[in-house]
Amino acid sequence: MQNNIIDIEKQALESIEQAGNSEQLEQLSIKYLGRKGVLTGFLRNISALPEDQRPSAGKRANILKGKLEKVFKNAFSKLESVDGKDFTGIDVTLPGRPAQRGSLHPITQVANEICDIFLRLGFDIAESPEVETDYYNFEALNIPKYHPARDMQDTFYVSENIVLRTHTSPSQPRVMEETKPPVRIISPGKVFRCDSDVTHTPMFYQIEGLMVDKNISFGDLKGILTTFIHQFFDKQTSLRFRPSFFPFTEPSAEVDIRCVMCKGKGCRICSKTGWLEILGSGMVHPAVFENVGYDIEKYTGFAFGVGIERMAMLKYGIDDIRKFYENDIRFLRQF
Numbered sequence: 001m002q003n004n005i006i007d008i009e010k011q012a013l014e015s016i017e018q019a020g021n022s023e024q025l026e027q028l029s030i031k032y033l034g035r036k037g038v039l040t041g042f043l044r045n046i047s048a049l050p051e052d053q054r055p056s057a058g059k060r061a062n063i064l065k066g067k068l069e070k071v072f073k074n075a076f077s078k079l080e081s082v083d084g085k086d087f088t089g090i091d092v093t094l095p096g097r098p099a100q101r102g103s104l105h106p107i108t109q110v111a112n113e114i115c116d117i118f119l120r121l122g123f124d125i126a127e128s129p130e131v132e133t134d135y136y137n138f139e140a141l142n143i144p145k146y147h148p149a150r151d152m153q154d155t156f157y158v159s160e161n162i163v164l165r166t167h168t169s170p171s172q173p174r175v176m177e178e179t180k181p182p183v184r185i186i187s188p189g190k191v192f193r194c195d196s197d198v199t200h201t202p203m204f205y206q207i208e209g210l211m212v213d214k215n216i217s218f219g220d221l222k223g224i225l226t227t228f229i230h231q232f233f234d235k236q237t238s239l240r241f242r243p244s245f246f247p248f249t250e251p252s253a254e255v256d257i258r259c260v261m262c263k264g265k266g267c268r269i270c271s272k273t274g275w276l277e278i279l280g281s282g283m284v285h286p287a288v289f290e291n292v293g294y295d296i297e298k299y300t301g302f303a304f305g306v307g308i309e310r311m312a313m314l315k316y317g318i319d320d321i322r323k324f325y326e327n328d329i330r331f332l333r334q335f
């Protein structure tokens with residue numbers, strides 16, 4: 001009997017020692033400690049022994065059981081660490097995963113480009129609120145309440161006297177109230193109109209420009225805007241100044257460029273005219289100067305407003321303004 005238990009121990013330890021992987025070890029554990037295993041069978045047969053041998057045989061068998069359990073446990077963990085299952089360090093031999101890098105939105109890129117051109121021409125950047133009073137958005141710009149000129153812009157009213165600005169032009173009276181001439185600023189930002197189709201989104205971007213000093217003439221306006229357009233598109237781009245109307249400028253002009261798609265032959269983009277309208281401009285109306293307390297005998301100036309999306313669409317040949325705001329990464333990645 002005693003020999004028997006010594007044999008079991010010897011065999012078990014030897015085969016555990018030789019087990020090469022956790023599967024073999026598992027089999028051995030079942031063989032010795034399982035419900036139908038060698039040691040369990042031995043314990044079950046104790047009742048068949050002569051009565052005086054039973055206690056010591058039982059004791060020895062239980063000691064061996066405990067010992068084998070420990071030996072198995074150690075052997076398992078030794079094998080697992082060899083298998084690498086519990087390996088938690090960093091494998092420095094693997095190729096790295098590159099971090100995702102964002103990029104500037106095409107509208108931001110074009111706005112920066114336009115600002116850079118004007119900064120080089122000596123303009124400063126002035127910021128102005130997106131939620132604006134009726135006064136700065138309209139009245140200071142010579143657009144009285146209930147005047148038909150308000151129909152040009154479909155306005156989001158926050159309350160009777162507060163609006164989401166419909167253009168960046170309110171930056172003009174705001175800057176002039178704060179500064180004496182000479183003034184030379186551009187003011188980029190979001191504007192809002194209740195409008196939505198292939199060429200309009202309810203929120204879009206504009207850049208306003210304003211230059212006021214003694215002796216500023218329409219010739220300065222033409223010079224600055226021609227330089228801007230030649231730098232933004234290219235020197236070959238022809239442009240024309242077409243008479244127009246804005247309540248805050250007199251005279252007013254819209255600027256057209258030769259269609260960048262068909263080079264003037266006439267296509268769908270330019271509605272077969274060969275020209276594309278890109279901005280509004282004019283000489284600052286004396287009523288605007290009076291509203292901000294500028295001496296109209298002493299000072300003259302010009303102003304302009306450019307739609308940034310439109311400039312981006314023409315530069316990159318994009319035919320639907322809504323693409324800028326759908327956040328389709330496949331579209332945005334191209335810029």
Ligand code: DAH
Nearest residue numbers: 167169280281282303304305
């Ligand atoms: N604010 C005008 C608009 O949004 C654009 C504009 C036209 C701005 C003429 C000007 C200007 O400064 O002189 O339609």
